[in-house]
Amino acid sequence: MAGFLREHSWAVVFSVLLHGLLAAALLYGALISVRHTPLSNQPLPIDAVVVDSQVLQAAQRAVTDEDAARAQAAAEQQAAAAAAQAETEAKEAEQATRAADEAARAAADAKAQAAERLASEEKAVAEERAAEAAHAADVKRAADAKRAQEAKREADAKAAEDAKRAAEARQAEDAKRAADQAKLEREAELRRQMAAEERANAVQSSPLRDQYMARLQSRIQNAWIRPPSARVGLDCLVEVTQSPDGEVLDAHVTQCNGDAATSESIKNAAYRASPLPTPPDPALFARTFAFHFHPDQ
Amino acid sequence: MKKHCTLALLALTLWGVNCRAEFVVEVTRGQTQAIPIAIVPFSSSDVSAASFDVAQMINDDLARSGRFKTMDVKDMIEQPHAGADIAFDDWRRLNDDYIVVGSLQMVSADHYIITYELYNVLTRQRLLGFQINANRPGLRLASHQIADAVFEKILGIRGAFSTRIAYISALGHVPNKTYELVIADADGENPRVVTQSKEPLMSPAWSPDGSKLAYVSFEDRLSTIYVQNIKSGERQRVSAHAGVNQAPAWSPDGRKLALTLSSRDGNLDVYILDLDTQALTRITDDPGIDTEPQWSKDGLSLYFTSDRAGGPQIYKIGVKPGDKPRRLTFQGSYNARPRISPDESQMSFVTQEEGGYRIATMDLRGHGDVQVLTKGPADVSPSYAPNGAVIIYAARDHGRGVLALVSADGHVQQRLVASEGELQEPAWAPFPAN
Amino acid sequence: MMRTLSIALLLVGTVMLAGCPKKHNVNEPPVAGTQVPGDSSASGSESPSTSASALGDAAAVARSLNAAPLSKKIIYFDFDKSEIKQEYADIVTSAARNLTSNPSLKLKLEGNTDNRGTREYNIGLGERRAQAVRRALLLQGVAESQLSTTSFGSERPAVEGDDESAWSQNRRVELVYGP
Numbered sequence: 061m062a063g064f065l066r067e068h069s070w071a072v073v074f075s076v077l078l079h080g081l082l083a084a085a086l087l088y089g090a091l092i093s094v095r096h097t098p099l100s101n102q103p104l105p106i107d108a109v110v111v112d113s114q115v116l117q118a119a120q121r122a123v124t125d126e127d128a129a130r131a132q133a134a135a136e137q138q139a140a141a142a143a144a145q146a147e148t149e150a151k152e153a154e155q156a157t158r159a160a161d162e163a164a165r166a167a168a169d170a171k172a173q174a175a176e177r178l179a180s181e182e183k184a185v186a187e188e189r190a191a192e193a194a195h196a197a198d199v200k201r202a203a204d205a206k207r208a209q210e211a212k213r214e215a216d217a218k219a220a221e222d223a224k225r226a227a228e229a230r231q232a233e234d235a236k237r238a239a240d241q242a243k244l245e246r247e248a249e250l251r252r253q254m255a256a257e258e259r260a261n262a263v264q265s266s267p268l269r270d271q272y273m274a275r276l277q278s279r280i281q282n283a284w285i286r287p288p289s290a291r292v293g294l295d296c297l298v299e300v301t302q303s304p305d306g307e308v309l310d311a312h313v314t315q316c317n318g319d320a321a322t323s324e325s326i327k328n329a330a331y332r333a334s335p336l337p338t339p340p341d342p343a344l345f346a347r348t349f350a351f352h353f354h355p356d357q
Numbered sequence: 358m359k360k361h362c363t364l365a366l367l368a369l370t371l372w373g374v375n376c377r378a379e380f381v382v383e384v385t386r387g388q389t390q391a392i393p394i395a396i397v398p399f400s401s402s403d404v405s406a407a408s409f410d411v412a413q414m415i416n417d418d419l420a421r422s423g424r425f426k427t428m429d430v431k432d433m434i435e436q437p438h439a440g441a442d443i444a445f446d447d448w449r450r451l452n453d454d455y456i457v458v459g460s461l462q463m464v465s466a467d468h469y470i471i472t473y474e475l476y477n478v479l480t481r482q483r484l485l486g487f488q489i490n491a492n493r494p495g496l497r498l499a500s501h502q503i504a505d506a507v508f509e510k511i512l513g514i515r516g517a518f519s520t521r522i523a524y525i526s527a528l529g530h531v532p533n534k535t536y537e538l539v540i541a542d543a544d545g546e547n548p549r550v551v552t553q554s555k556e557p558l559m560s561p562a563w564s565p566d567g568s569k570l571a572y573v574s575f576e577d578r579l580s581t582i583y584v585q586n587i588k589s590g591e592r593q594r595v596s597a598h599a600g601v602n603q604a605p606a607w608s609p610d611g612r613k614l615a616l617t618l619s620s621r622d623g624n625l626d627v628y629i630l631d632l633d634t635q636a637l638t639r640i641t642d643d644p645g646i647d648t649e650p651q652w653s654k655d656g657l658s659l660y661f662t663s664d665r666a667g668g669p670q671i672y673k674i675g676v677k678p679g680d681k682p683r684r685l686t687f688q689g690s691y692n693a694r695p696r697i698s699p700d701e702s703q704m705s706f707v708t709q710e711e712g713g714y715r716i717a718t719m720d721l722r723g724h725g726d727v728q729v730l731t732k733g734p735a736d737v738s739p740s741y742a743p744n745g746a747v748i749i750y751a752a753r754d755h756g757r758g759v760l761a762l763v764s765a766d767g768h769v770q771q772r773l774v775a776s777e778g779e780l781q782e783p784a785w786a787p788f789p790a791n
Numbered sequence: 792m793m794r795t796l797s798i799a800l801l802l803v804g805t806v807m808l809a810g811c812p813k814k815h816n817v818n819e820p821p822v823a824g825t826q827v828p829g830d831s832s833a834s835g836s837e838s839p840s841t842s843a844s845a846l847g848d849a850a851a852v853a854r855s856l857n858a859a860p861l862s863k864k865i866i867y868f869d870f871d872k873s874e875i876k877q878e879y880a881d882i883v884t885s886a887a888r889n890l891t892s893n894p895s896l897k898l899k900l901e902g903n904t905d906n907r908g909t910r911e912y913n914i915g916l917g918e919r920r921a922q923a924v925r926r927a928l929l930l931q932g933v934a935e936s937q938l939s940t941t942s943f944g945s946e947r948p949a950v951e952g953d954d955e956s957a958w959s960q961n962r963r964v965e966l967v968y969g970p
Contacts, residue, residue, distance in 0.1 A: 273382060276382045277382050277383060277384065280382060280384050281384055281385075281386045281387060281388075282388065283388075284384060284386075284387035284388060285387065285388055285389075285390055285391075285392050285454075286386075286387025286388060286389060287512055287513070288746075288764075288765075288766045288768075289512075289513060289514070290387065319513045320513040321511065321512045321513030321514065322513070324477075324511065324513075325387075326384075327480070328454060328477070328479050328480075329384075329387070331479035331480065332454070332479065346380035349379065349380035349381065349382065350379065350380070350381045350382070351381075351382050351384050352381050352382065352383050352384060353384045354383070354384070354385060355384075355385055355386060355387065356385045356386075357385075357386070530951060531947070531948060531949065531950070531951060557943065557946035557947060559910060559911075559946060560910070560911065575943065575946065578899075578901075578941065579941055580914070580941065580942075599939070600918075600939075600940065600941070601914060601915075601918055601941070601942060603911055603914050604911045604914075617911065617914075617915075619918060619940075622922065623918050623919065623921065623922035623925070623940050624922075625914075625915045625918060646912065646915030646916070646918075646919065648911050648912060648914070648915050649909065649911045649912065662909070662911070662912055664912075664915075669909075669912050691908070693908070693909045693912045694909040694911065694912065707908070707909050709908070714907065714908060714909075735906070735907065735953065737908070737909050737910070738909070738910065753953060756951075756952070756953055781910075782910065
């Protein structure tokens with residue numbers, strides 16, 4: 061602290077002196093002003109002042125624009141100042157001639173009107189400017205909104221396109237992968253089928269197949285209630301679809317040279333034979349097969 | 358096949374076609390068993406409707422045909438009356454293939470409505486659904502007609518349950534026998550006497566339109582042929598020559614009768630009588646007994662019995678003058694009384710073998726194969742039902758004359774026993790002409 | 792049971808009345824006025840017997856003839872046959888005599904069969920049997936106009952039953968005289 065004081069001694073002395081003077085001035089002013097200040101805070105009870113108050117209120121009601129407010133405040137201050145000046149002049153000159161009062165009044169009026177006009181002009185201007193500003197703001201807002209929307213749309217579109225392209229790319233990738241996979245699988249399947257075919261061919265001519273066929277034949281023959289009209293020469297096919305455990309899911313006549321009773325009887329026979337015997341070797345299972353009806357006696 | 362398979366496999370690699378040969382199971386035989394069917398007792402609207410059992414009549418008709426195995430009512434775990442109420446799985450579990458359900462409603466004392474439906478239990482398909490209006494006396498006929506409809510739908514053969522039969526009933530004992538010519542329903546119910554006599558009546562024959570019966574009467578101790586209108590009861594004497602007047606047979610157009618007359622030396626021959634003109638045309642002329650004529654379907658030939666070769670055999674001859682008879686039967690020493698099936702595919706006749714008389718059939722379309730249908734010992738007078746599916750004939754049961762039925766393929770046999778009297782010479786009426 | 796009994800009784804009665812066919816004697820009852828066979832009675836207007844007075848009344852003659860025991864009126868046949876067996880030759884002869892001596896007398900020959908076989912064919916067999924008797928009578932000089940034949944086939948059995956005893960009694964020709 062002492063160092064600081066020593067370094068900036070002149071500045072310190074100067075600032076102390078200034079502050080002292082200021083304090084004295086303020087004190088003096090406060091004493092003086094006690095006598096005179098109350099009058100400047102009260103509105104003057106004359107028309108001009110009433111108009112001024114309306115203008116003031118109107119100005120106060122105007123759009124909250126700084127310029128307008130300042131203009132209003134300035135107008136207000138000016139009006140107040142003018143009113144105050146006019147009042148004091150009127151008061152001091154009251155004893156004087158009425159003309160001087162009226163002149164003063166007129167001057168006040170004119171001044172008030174001028175102030176009013178000015179205020180209203182300025183108000184109008186302020187309003188206009190406010191409106192313009194508002195409009196401009198609206199326009200700006202709309203434009204902003206539009207821009208924002210467009211930007212959003214563009215962004216969305218872009219995003220969608222990006223997503224699409226990404227998806228397509230993924231799809232293509234998947235497809236390629238799937239195709240590759242399928243190809244691999246098919247080849248494997250083909251190999252399997254060929255192996256199965258070979259095995260099946262081996263089984264097809266095997267005693268197992270004969271046994272299976274015999275069991276199916278026995279079952280259907282026991283189930284077929286043969287009408288008298290189903291004579292030798294009958295040649296009919298019934299296509300049968302079965303579930304893996306032999307349940308007959310569907311049976312329908314695909315061709316038949318017999319009468320209605322015969323058709324009905326062979327179709328019924330397939331259902332009556334359900335559940336069909338299951339094959340001794342799964343390779344023998346046929347989901348769809350046919351019964352060929354051709355009685356030999 | 359295998360080579361093709363391999364080639365196909367190579368060509369169609371991408372499609373993965375399974376080239377195994379189609380799996381076919383050969384079916385060369387079936388069962389001649391009866392088709393299982395359930396006729397569920399019909400619901401009835403009131404006591405009056407309940408007093409007539411439609412389902413029982415349908416059941417009896419179908420069972421009597423031998424082609425159906427009807428379910429006992431006591432085995433029915435439920436009794437639906439409409440298709441919507443049928444629990445098909447339940448009936449399948451009872452091994453039932455078909456089901457008939459229905460209701461009998463009395464609308465007024467003289468108006469009944471029978472509603473019935475036929476379902477295939479295996480496929481759950483409705484095959485028939487009808488309503489029949491009938492008065493009380495008509496309920497029997499309506500029930501028979503339902504049996505006909507069910508029979509035809511399932512078997513593809515027209516039913517004959519609603520048709521009639523005629524037969525001779527002999528009451529009492531010699532020398533005080535009386536004879537009646539009777540018409541009844543095909544099941545033997547509703548018998549009505551058409552004519553009666555103290556002397557024998559023989560050989561009833563239905564006109565093709567079912568309105569008349571020709572028959573032989575011995576009322577003057579002489580054989581005479583009459584034609585009687587069934588509705589009015591009016592009859593007309595059509596043949597009363599000296600000697601024998603026998604075996605009337607209607608031509609297919611109903612305008613002629615083939616019959617048997619004797620010449621002065623007592624030789625029996627076949628003639629044709631034109632009922633309009635009374636003109637008589639001689640068809641056979643030989644020393645043997647020629648009798649029992651029957652028309653072919655086209656009216657151009659007659660089948661008949663002749664013993665010109667020693668014992669009775671069956672021949673066929675054209676009705677045009679100069680036609681020579683052709684022998685049809687060669688098995689055994691006694692083949693007589695031909696009757697032709699309505700479609701002329703088959704002939705039924707009486708054959709004697711091992712001391713007994715039996716009903717036999719011959720295939721008229723193929724190689725003349727003969728099948729003996731009954732066991733005898735005294736089976737005679739076969740007559741075809743109008744659907745050709747069953748034959749009614751006369752048999753003897755413990756010394757009594759009875760009527761019996763056998764299916765045209767011989768698989769089904771039934772007896773119809775009369776409450777009294779001896780029944781003989783049945784003749785099955787044709788389908789009503791409508 | 793009752794029926795079997797009555798049939799049995801009937802059979803016994805018939806046998807007793809008829810006697811054993813083999814032992815049949817040609818014993819003309821006094822009522823039947825017949826001529827001695829062999830008489831050349833072309834005119835046939837004379838008759839040595841007492842019943843010659845019934846000549847003019849053919850109906851009465853017929854009645855009396857018809858009242859004769861069965862043994863005089865029925866000829867029996869073997870199965871499926873229409874030949875007249877020797878044992879019945881006499882019946883034929885007597886009948887021929889009756890007719891030739893009574894020209895206004897008529898004879899109906901009713902043929903019958905047993906109940907086996909088909910009815911219409913049996914009519915033929917019955918007729919054949921009646922015809923056999925007719926021919927035999929014609930051979931013995933009876934006029935054609937006096938004879939008629941008819942057949943009942945198996946329709947009018949004399950005895951009901953399904954055994955040989957009944958059958959044998961039904962295979963017959965009955966002689967029925969009339970004016």
